[in-house]
Amino acid sequence: MVILRLTGICKSFGGVAALRDVSFSLAEGEIHGLVGENGAGKSTLMKIIAGVHHEFDGDMQLAGERVRFTSARDARAAGIGMVHQELSAVRTLSVAENVYLGVQPLTRFGTIDWAAMRRGAGEHLASLGIKLDPRTEMGALPLGLQQLVEIARVLFSGARIIILDEPTSALSPPEVERLFGVLHQVRASGRSVVFISHFLDDVLAVCDRVTVFRNGRNVATADCADVDKGWIIDQMIGTGHGELAETYTEERQLGAPSGLRVVMEANGLTVPGAFRDVSLRVHGGEVLGIYGFMGSGQLELARTLFGKLPPRRGRIAIEGRLTHLRSTAQARRAGIALVPESRRSMLFAQEPVFKNMTISVLDRLSRLFLRPAAERAIARRHIEALRIRPPFPDRRLGTLSGGNQQKVALARWLTHPPKVLVLSEPTRGMDVGAKDDVMKIVRDLRAQGMGIVVVSTEPETVLALADRILVMKKGVVVREFAAEPVSKDRLLAAA
Amino acid sequence: MSEQLGETIVRGRGGATGWLRGQLRNIAPFATLLFLVVFFSLASPSFLTVGNLYNVLTQISVTGIIAVGLTFVILCAEIDLSVASIANAIGIVVAFFTLQDASVNIANVPLPGWAAIVVALAACFALGAVNAFGLTVIGIPSFIMTLAMLQIAAGICALLVRGQIAYAVPKLVVTLGSKSLGPVPWIVIVAAVIMLLAHLVLTYTRFGRYVYMVGGNREAAEYSGVNVRAILSAVMIISALCSGVAGMLGVAYFGSAQQNEFDTYLLDSISAVVVGGTSLFGGQGGIGNTLIGLFVLGVLNNGLDHVDIDSFLKILIRGLILLIALVINVYAQRLRSAEAGG
Numbered sequence A: 001m002v003i004l005r006l007t008g009i010c011k012s013f014g015g016v017a018a019l020r021d022v023s024f025s026l027a028e029g030e031i032h033g034l035v036g037e038n039g040a041g042k043s044t045l046m047k048i049i050a051g052v053h054h055e056f057d058g059d060m061q062l063a064g065e066r067v068r069f070t071s072a073r074d075a076r077a078a079g080i081g082m083v084h085q086e087l088s089a090v091r092t093l094s095v096a097e098n099v100y101l102g103v104q105p106l107t108r109f110g111t112i113d114w115a116a117m118r119r120g121a122g123e124h125l126a127s128l129g130i131k132l133d134p135r136t137e138m139g140a141l142p143l144g145l146q147q148l149v150e151i152a153r154v155l156f157s158g159a160r161i162i163i164l165d166e167p168t169s170a171l172s173p174p175e176v177e178r179l180f181g182v183l184h185q186v187r188a189s190g191r192s193v194v195f196i197s198h199f200l201d202d203v204l205a206v207c208d209r210v211t212v213f214r215n216g217r218n219v220a221t222a223d224c225a226d227v228d229k230g231w232i233i234d235q236m237i238g239t240g241h242g243e244l245a246e247t248y249t250e251e252r253q254l255g256a257p258s259g260l261r262v263v264m265e266a267n268g269l270t271v272p273g274a275f276r277d278v279s280l281r282v283h284g285g286e287v288l289g290i291y292g293f294m295g296s297g298q299l300e301l302a303r304t305l306f307g308k309l310p311p312r313r314g315r316i317a318i319e320g321r322l323t324h325l326r327s328t329a330q331a332r333r334a335g336i337a338l339v340p341e342s343r344r345s346m347l348f349a350q351e352p353v354f355k356n357m358t359i360s361v362l363d364r365l366s367r368l369f370l371r372p373a374a375e376r377a378i379a380r381r382h383i384e385a386l387r388i389r390p391p392f393p394d395r396r397l398g399t400l401s402g403g404n405q406q407k408v409a410l411a412r413w414l415t416h417p418p419k420v421l422v423l424s425e426p427t428r429g430m431d432v433g434a435k436d437d438v439m440k441i442v443r444d445l446r447a448q449g450m451g452i453v454v455v456s457t458e459p460e461t462v463l464a465l466a467d468r469i470l471v472m473k474k475g476v477v478v479r480e481f482a483a484e485p486v487s488k489d490r491l492l493a494a495a
Numbered sequence B: 001m002s003e004q005l006g007e008t009i010v011r012g013r014g015g016a017t018g019w020l021r022g023q024l025r026n027i028a029p030f031a032t033l034l035f036l037v038v039f040f041s042l043a044s045p046s047f048l049t050v051g052n053l054y055n056v057l058t059q060i061s062v063t064g065i066i067a068v069g070l071t072f073v074i075l076c077a078e079i080d081l082s083v084a085s086i087a088n089a090i091g092i093v094v095a096f097f098t099l100q101d102a103s104v105n106i107a108n109v110p111l112p113g114w115a116a117i118v119v120a121l122a123a124c125f126a127l128g129a130v131n132a133f134g135l136t137v138i139g140i141p142s143f144i145m146t147l148a149m150l151q152i153a154a155g156i157c158a159l160l161v162r163g164q165i166a167y168a169v170p171k172l173v174v175t176l177g178s179k180s181l182g183p184v185p186w187i188v189i190v191a192a193v194i195m196l197l198a199h200l201v202l203t204y205t206r207f208g209r210y211v212y213m214v215g216g217n218r219e220a221a222e223y224s225g226v227n228v229r230a231i232l233s234a235v236m237i238i239s240a241l242c243s244g245v246a247g248m249l250g251v252a253y254f255g256s257a258q259q260n261e262f263d264t265y266l267l268d269s270i271s272a273v274v275v276g277g278t279s280l281f282g283g284q285g286g287i288g289n290t291l292i293g294l295f296v297l298g299v300l301n302n303g304l305d306h307v308d309i310d311s312f313l314k315i316l317i318r319g320l321i322l323l324i325a326l327v328i329n330v331y332a333q334r335l336r337s338a339e340a341g342g
Helices: A042-049 A074-077 A096-100 A112-129 A143-156 A171-190 A200-206 A230-237 A245-249 A298-305 A328-333 A353-358 A374-386 A402-411 A432-447 A459-465 A488-494 B004-012 B014-023 B022-044 B050-075 B083-096 B113-138 B142-161 B171-178 B186-204 B206-216 B218-223 B230-256 B264-274 B287-306 B311-339
Strands: A002-013 A017-026 A032-034 A059-061 A082-083 A161-165 A192-197 A209-214 A215-221 A263-271 A275-283 A287-293 A315-319 A321-323 A338-339 A420-424 A453-455 A468-473 A476-482
Touching: A002 A042, A017 A042, A017 A192, A017 A209, A032 A200, A032 A230, A042 A161, A042 A192, A042 A374, A074 A082, A082 A143, A082 A476, A096 A112, A096 A143, A112 A143, A143 A161, A143 A171, A143 A321, A171 A192, A171 A200, A192 A200, A200 A230, A209 A230, A209 B004, A215 A230, A230 A488, A263 A298, A275 A287, A275 A298, A275 A315, A275 A453, A275 A468, A275 A476, A275 B218, A287 A432, A287 A459, A298 A338, A298 A420, A298 A453, A328 A338, A338 A402, A353 A402, A374 A402, A402 A432, A432 A453, A432 A459, A432 B287, A453 A459, A459 A488, A468 A488, A476 A488, B022 B311, B050 B083, B050 B186, B050 B206, B050 B230, B050 B287, B083 B113, B083 B142, B083 B230, B083 B264, B113 B142, B113 B171, B113 B230, B142 B264, B171 B186, B171 B230, B186 B206, B186 B230, B186 B287, B206 B218, B218 B230, B264 B287, B264 B311
Parallel strands: A017 A215, A032 A192, A032 A209, A082 A161, A161 A192, A287 A453, A287 A468, A338 A420, A420 A453
Antiparallel strands: A002 A017, A002 A059, A209 A215, A263 A275, A263 A315, A315 A321, A468 A476
């Protein structure tokens, strides 16, 4: 029996269509996989179901009745629960208190009935096959167990439909198995699960059906028993469907010119909870791409290379010299630069453009007293070279557009070019023109002999720029593409 | 996004009103000062005289020297609650190492004047370094770290004087603290020189730029390869040194060194910085703002003595002025953030 049915859903943001005539149905006692690239519309659809977005065209039926949620609270009351990738458990409370969050049982005297709470939580967890002492403090549990408790909490609050957003991205294989066990229990009790994931193997292992999104459309729904990973990737990126297909399966021959010298070498880098045993080499005049889904540890790796997140184990050598990076100031002096994924965390919005450009070279520019004229000259040079608009060194940075801010962030490192430039998500959220500009800058820098690392969750960015590609998955480098043809479908299949 | 941006640009350059909104932080304290001066001049014939001007200047000098160090700290979006306590302790240290009159019953260690001053400066450097260590190496929030230092410095005061009062301080300190050069008290000159120096450092040196950048966006400063810990350590030590100098001169100015002598200076110096318009969120303001803030408080304190007013009401009025300054401070921050687009 169908518990949730959506038909003809259309939703757009500021004139840009996010969902076009989408239909989706969820059966009672079903685990339903939802896959698609970033921006394909999965999250938008789930937010509509969870009552976050309530302005849309189309029809939604819950257990045969037409519903229209006006808030997330509405959706919760109707029995729809969501577990996000970043868990929202209260880490300082016990497991039992988390399960009973907001609905603590009271004694006759109006105090909290701890005994009843422990007993009830214990029984509830056991019914899902979770063996756990309800008195344990949440924060002391590994992430995998916290997630199970959160799922238990959502079900305990009366959810009939539970939406899981990337539930396996941070889990080890045994934890994934345990999660699947719990999901089977949930299914056996007649409740339904929507399983959003980039990990297609996990989707195929646990789901009954899978729905594929592409460009805001539901392009296919199939029984998992009938399909394989290759078919899903084809659906996701549109092979054989004409539209844009060539860009997705187009092969790019990788391979940098031979005989480049190694500028940076990292061995066995480990940051617990982020990535482990990562080794890599960066050559001068080469772009090394690092690709992985959100939460694969590649963004943290970029910070470690810049001394922002010192590694627990492992070593980094710059031009053969071992360097212990304990701070960003050290990394900068060693010749490493980073443009982080969030512009906000590297720019001074309230300061003029020229101060944003010279902050990293002030110590070369002046010993004691500042030289504003020299600073503005440097700024004007970068503004012209990078075509930054409006072209005024004294304009407050916060008034520039996102693409121009990103160029300012890049410009900061170009006055005294570093040996290694690490770019984290260099083109995220940019319009096409700005993207092209940034890519051109990166290629110019490579031609000058700089070693460049491009870290991204967008396969297009890595494919467009990299000479060599490392694929990361759950904190580990799982594949290296070098001197061989690569295409988007191969990249996705490796991740 | 682009629509929003267009709007902010228009508003950012929106002629006189736009400029006024952007300068609210600087204009409001100055307007307050003008208002107070005009008000007291009309209310009392004895207020607007050269002699009284020197009174005001002398009265704000000790606070002013402390507030200079505090300005560095607050520009970095930190706080130093130990300033007055350190001032008190260093005033007592310099007296402790000076030969006291036989009637003073303190087991002190007389040293030559220059040596006593060097020891006192070393002591305040050390106290500042402890603040810096707690903040940047151990990671204790400055509010708590300097609260502990407030107690520690008060403890040093108590141990050294043991309830007694010392009077003698080195000759140089006596001169700078309580003598005059012509009509101008030396303490005013010292305060002015320190303020000028601090202003030059903040405006024209690399270190000054780093202070503003660390205060404006600490994460961005770190992502720019700025040694944020070094900058924070430096401002904590500068704050302690300023407090130490203020403490020595203050003891000479008061004519005695004893416990709890500087208790009111903590709130006065913080008030001066904030009333002047330096942002509590860091990155905006400066010595010029602090100077105006000092004058607002100084004129208010002094002026209220010239008019016939309930002396108990004075305390309340000062509280209200501080509250208004805080409201403007937070409001100006919000306006500015909105204009910068986040």
